[in-house]
Amino acid sequence: MNARFSASPGRRRALALLARGVLMLLVPRHLRAAAPxxxxxxxxxxxxxxxxxxxxxxxxxxxxxxxxxxxxxxxxxxxxxxxxxxxxxxxxxxxxxxxxxxxxxxxxxxxxxxxxxxxxxxxxxxxxxxxxxxxxxxxAGYGFVFDAAELGRLGVAVPRDWTDLADPRLAGRIALPNPARVGFAQVMADIVLQSYGWERGWALWSEIAGLSVLVGSGGRRVAEAVGPGRAAIGLSIDFLAAAAIAGGAPLGFAYPRHGGIxxxxxxxxxxxxxxxxxxxxxxxxxxxxxxxxxxxxxxxxxxxxxxxxxxxxxxxxxxxxxxxxxxxxxxNAAGRDRLALVASAFEQMYVQGHEHLAALWGRIHAAERRGLDARAMRARLCAPPLSETEAAAPVMLARFRDRPDGAEGAPRRVEIDWQWAAAKARSEVGRMLDEAGA
Missing domain, CATH: 3.40.190.10 (Periplasmic binding protein-like II)
Structure with missing residues (x-):
């Protein structure tokens, strides 16, 4: 057979393209269609x-x-x-x-x-x-991705604000992203601190963290963690929840009264x-x-x-x-410089030693159900890692400001101090609970 007619499809396409190029050269420039x-x-x-x-x-x-x-x-x-x-x-x-x-x-x-x-x-x-x-x-708006059926089985209404998450019935059923590892969660942590004030905000995060299961990385994993037999609610951002819902997950999303963008x-x-x-x-x-x-x-x-x-x-x-x-x-302008600091402090206080923190909150809630006064225990466990004035100090902010999202490098001495303070507080609260018979 003549070689002209036995060429492979790839060779024929190459020859066609070459021929088209030659023809284009023969067309006057002003008549050629401009390439995008x-x-x-x-x-x-x-x-x-x-x-x-x-x-x-x-x-x-x-x-x-x-x-x-x-x-x-x-x-x-x-x-x-x-x-x-x-x-x-x-x-x-x-x-x-x-x-x-x-x-x-x-x-x-x-x-x-x-x-x-x-x-x-x-x-x-x-x-x-x-x-x-x-x-x-x-x-993108911050809020709560939830499984209505799971919340119903727990007897918990769809949360309307962050304070509704501090419900002992949600123990082990909240999916919480780590702000030091999940990019969007840095602002989420700071929303609560701005909305309720520095002292009350950290206290609220301590209790919420004690009721939660942690999501270490990947924002999409929060919605994946919510469902039958898993978390009943996750702290997320709306488009990630929307992607899960579009994929068929039977979930809803609620925007809190104290919202963030x-x-x-x-x-x-x-x-x-x-x-x-x-x-x-x-x-x-x-x-x-x-x-x-x-x-x-x-x-x-x-x-x-x-x-x-x-x-x-x-x-x-x-x-x-x-x-x-x-x-x-x-x-967001007021919070921008401190986001990395807040995320790191959150990790040292509530992610490191999380299992112990969750157990202590379980004991505190059980003691309160028995009518015991747990205010001193709460105060010790809820104390912030540093004051708002200390967190706003230029030297302190500079230590964290240029840390890339999710990066490991950090001012380790400060973080070790926070870890030690958190461990000491947990130990003291454990002794207080033992002494109260709780």
Whole structure:
């Protein structure tokens, strides 16, 4: 058989492409269709989200083509701080601390986008950079993912606020993420401290931690831990719970009265190879069309454009309406510098020695059911690791501020002191319970 007709399919495709290229060279330049210009987007978002934006953006702006690259936290920080910024045009992610650091390092240029209809705040939380270097694209709300049937079997109502979690009937049935290992949980820990005050907030966390099972890493594992025979409730962020619900899990999600918001952002890199395309994509994400994509059942995020909520399904959580009613008072600017410190203190006090802590709270609750006075025991077990004044000291904050999310490196001497203080308190409370016969 003639070799021309026996070529492999791969060879025939290669020859066809070569022929097409030769023909294109014969077509006058002004008649050729311009190839779409790439817009390189660095993101931590999952493919089920980025693919929808990619398709919609291509339809709206056929002159551009998105090139998605997936990086997380410290990886993105390293790449965008380096020479050439990896050829990236846009950084789009839910990592507020990373955006802060990159702005400080001069990694972004001014977004230069009309912000009409895009608020800078939700309640007390600033969501976009005051100088316009990065803009909020979507919001995630903190709250409680729950199994209604499991709560019913325990005789516990769906919690309306954080204080409702300090219910002895929930012992061993709360899934609690470790703020030192689960990124979103740092703000969650600080919401309680701001909402109830430093002393009462740490006391509440001590009791909640004593009633909980710990989730050491991976935010998605909180919702996975909730269900029949497992936890009845988990402390989470809404889109992670929505993903589990969309996957068929029989769960619900409740927003507490003292709520908190975690914004995601978009920024154009200082050395963007395609700044016009980058700006076009940022505008699209913030447009009404882009914001409505966030309500897709497979994405289920909270838009940052308030006008979009009028067209969303009944019952879709509107953080702007909740803020107008007095919710979302959390001040993220005030809490930002201390998040790493709070997360570390939480870990030393309640994660290290957790089994002992849970046993002590079980004994305290049992003693109170018998009518014993456990106020002194509570006071000792609930004492914070340091005062709010000490936590606000610049020297103390500086020890923790630049610690990457989830990183092991830390000021170990301070952490060892906190561990020792917590162990000493647990030992003393154990003796007090023994002496009371509890």
């Amino acid at each position: 210009m790439p817009v390189v987007v660095l993101t931590g978002y999952p493919e089920e989200m980025t693919s929808r934006f990619e398709a919609a953006f291509a339809k709206a702006h056929p002159q551009y083509r998105l090139s998605i690259r997936w990086y997380h936290g410290a990886e993105a920080l390293s790449l965008l701080s380096g020479p050439g910024q990896g050829g990236v045009d846009v950084y789009w992610a839910a990592s507020p601390r990373t955006f802060d650091r990159l702005k400080a390092a001069g990694a972004f240029q001014s977004a230069g986008i009309d912000r009409d209809g895009l608020p800078d705040h939700v309640g007390g939380t600033r969501i976009s950079d005051a100088d316009g270097y990065y803009l909020a694209t979507e919001l 975690n914004p995601a952002h978009i920024a154009i890199t200082a050395g963007a190879p395609n700044p016009d395309g980058a700006r076009a994509f940022a505008r699209f994400v913030l447009s009404g069309e882009g914001q409505r994509l966030l309500a897709d059942p497979d994405i289920r995020r909270l838009p940052v454009r308030p006008a979009v909520y009028a067209g969303l399904p009944v019952g879709y959580h509107d953080p702007f309406a909740a803020a107008a009613a007095g919710g979302y008072a959390y001040d």
